[in-house]
Amino acid sequence: MSGAIVGAGDLLTFLDGCPTAAWAVRRVTEVLNERGFRRVSENSVWDIEPGERFYVVRSGSSIIAGIAGMGKPAVEGFRIVGAHTDFPxxxxxxxxxxxxxxxxxxxxxxxxxxxxxxxxxxxxxxxxxxxxxxxxxxxxxxxxxxxxxxxxxxxxxxxxxxxxxxxxxxxxxxxxxxxxxxxxxxxxxxxxxxxxxxxxxxxxxxxxxxxxDPQPASLSGIDGEFICSGRIDNLAMCHASVEALLHQEAAPHTALIALFNSEEVGSATVNGAASTFLPSILERMSGGREEYFRAVSNSLFVSADGAHAVHPNFAGKHDPSCRPIINGGPVLKINAKERYASSDISSAYIQSCADSAGVTLQRFVSRNDMPCGSTIGSITAARTGLSGVDVGSPMLSMHSVREMAGTRDHSAMISLLETHLRNQGQR
Ligand SMILES: [Zn+2]
The missing domain is CATH 2.30.250.10 (Aminopeptidase i, Domain 2)
Structure with a gap:
């Protein structure tokens, strides 16, 4: 998982190497260790220096990794990407x-x-x-x-x-x-x-x-434009998050990725998105309770999870206008019942990130007669007070043993997340 342009091959290797959520965390730590990130334990004294690359693992299957900001989080805030390590x-x-x-x-x-x-x-x-x-x-x-x-x-x-x-x-x-x-x-x-x-x-x-299912991930389609594998939801977004982090340099703000277990069973576990894992790390990085509350209000959380692409054989399942297609670019998810964290302003924010990254952003909204899924965005927003937005790469066959996504969408998603993690100006 390195290099400015990520080949799909790198994602395929990651998918094959992660048969469980704990293996996903193991693979991520291997890459972070190679790239100079230091493992920090929750039970040790918090001693992360400005500009330092670090990561924390909870219960073996969730990980938070980041580059500590040169400035104070209370002033400069956090830019965070979240995804989930588990799958059905x-x-x-x-x-x-x-x-x-x-x-x-x-x-x-x-x-x-x-x-x-x-x-x-x-x-x-x-x-x-x-x-x-x-x-x-x-x-x-x-x-x-x-x-x-x-x-x-x-x-x-x-x-x-x-x-x-x-x-x-x-x-x-x-x-x-x-x-x-x-x-x-x-x-x-x-x-x-x-x-x-x-x-x-x-x-x-x-x-x-x-x-x-140990069948290796593969490329399919006439130009190899599809990725077919188990566990694309949501290991592809874990992979994109890590790539986006590896492309960051130390900045005034703190860039973090939070990869949680337990999303597929509701997130209310010791290391799920509803746990104390993320807020406790944010508070410790902020240096105190008051500073933590200030930092949270200066921060943005992008939740990245698989999105539903329109299926040519089941086209009626989608809203008549918002119909994300595979290889059409990352998807912004919107839901009036607040199952997604996206708001008016956070949606505008991610659109501006997409514009600066040169990435086309598609939109997903459910039909009113069809409930949408939920993910970690709104749970994290409710748990921490972080403003959030939900995005994801379009895919077919979500939760099948063999899912399908687009190779071009994956590199576009990495660029989008990278731009968000680097963004200092907008909050
Ligand atoms: Zn998912």
Whole structure:
């Protein structure tokens, strides 16, 4: 993740390297370490110097990184980009291995709102976290397996004649993973996970195992203009945020990116957008409670998350006029019910950033008979008092196991976020 013009290849590598939110944070820290950012712990004395590059990780799956301003935050404020590290999928249930009809199955819990049907008949595998016990110390160890190990199978059409008209999926009964035809197999999965994490089996005191599709991200379309992959929502915006930050120099104001876990389940977790993570970092950087309130009122938050591109085969799902197209540029999201943070003035602000970046900005507004999704923008605004605006790259198949976005939109989004993080004048 470096260089002024980011090739799509770099995004593809990032998507492939992040099977879970914790892996996304690991990948981001690897890049930040290479680029001279210092890791700061929440439990240590706050000692960040003006101009310093730093990052803070909470609970292994959310990260805030930035370049401290040369001036005081109370006067110069913060420019912040937010995105989320998590994505919909499945997590293995504890004690859920069963042998039924000669096959070993493993129960899963649904995380967020995946398009369930897209996960059927794929070559799936596992990634996640093992908890290593070393004396009295417990620590997280990440693992990733990339060989196909399990599958959620459809029944044959002959046994389910109407399935092309209505394949109604029961998320409990129809999703257990088929893992083996030769008896218990979950222990073998744990062995492989230990090997991947580089720890011994006896030291495992707990685990969190997710299901992922290891098919590599690809470019598609006649000119390679589409990116097809799992996890585009919202790892593409995490990638764009990091790129935008890496292109910054120390400035009077502080530039920050905040990549939160838990957006797909409502953000109210220890390290989600509704947590104390961002406000506590802002307060500590501001140097006191009074300075923090002044800093917040001088700051702007851009929330970057996938946006709904108009689909030629389902064109009626969009507003008659606001119809963002793939590779038509980043999307400004507007909603009268305030599901997005965008306001009259923050929308004008991001339009001016787009103008200075030479980027075309598209607009999204929902049909009145169709609710829009929510994201971290309005949650952050309510939690912190930061003025915000919601943007995102247009995409199709959001929450499918294999989503689709545009290569040109990705570089335009990086330019837009970069311009925002650099912006000193407007508030
Ligand atoms: Zn999202």
């Amino acid at each position: 999928g499945f997590r293995v249930k504890p004690d859920s291995e069963r042998i039924r009809e000669g096959l070993t199955t493993l129960g899963v819990e649904v995380y967020g709102s995946p398009i369930l049907a897209t996960w059927f008949d794929r070559d799936l595998t596992f990634a996640g976290t093992l908890i290593e016990k070393n004396g009295d110390t417990l620590s997280r160890r990440l693992f990733v397996l990339d060989q196909a190990l399990c599958r959620i199978s459809t029944p044959a059409i002959h046994l389910n004649k109407g399935m092309n008209e209505a394949f109604k999926i029961n998320p409990e009964d129809h999703t257990p993973l088929i893992l083996s035809s030769s008896g218990p197999a979950f222990d073998a999965v744990l062995e492989m996970a230990c090997e991947s994490a580089g720890i011994v089996r006896d030291s495992v005191a707990g685990w969190s195992i997710e299901v992922w």
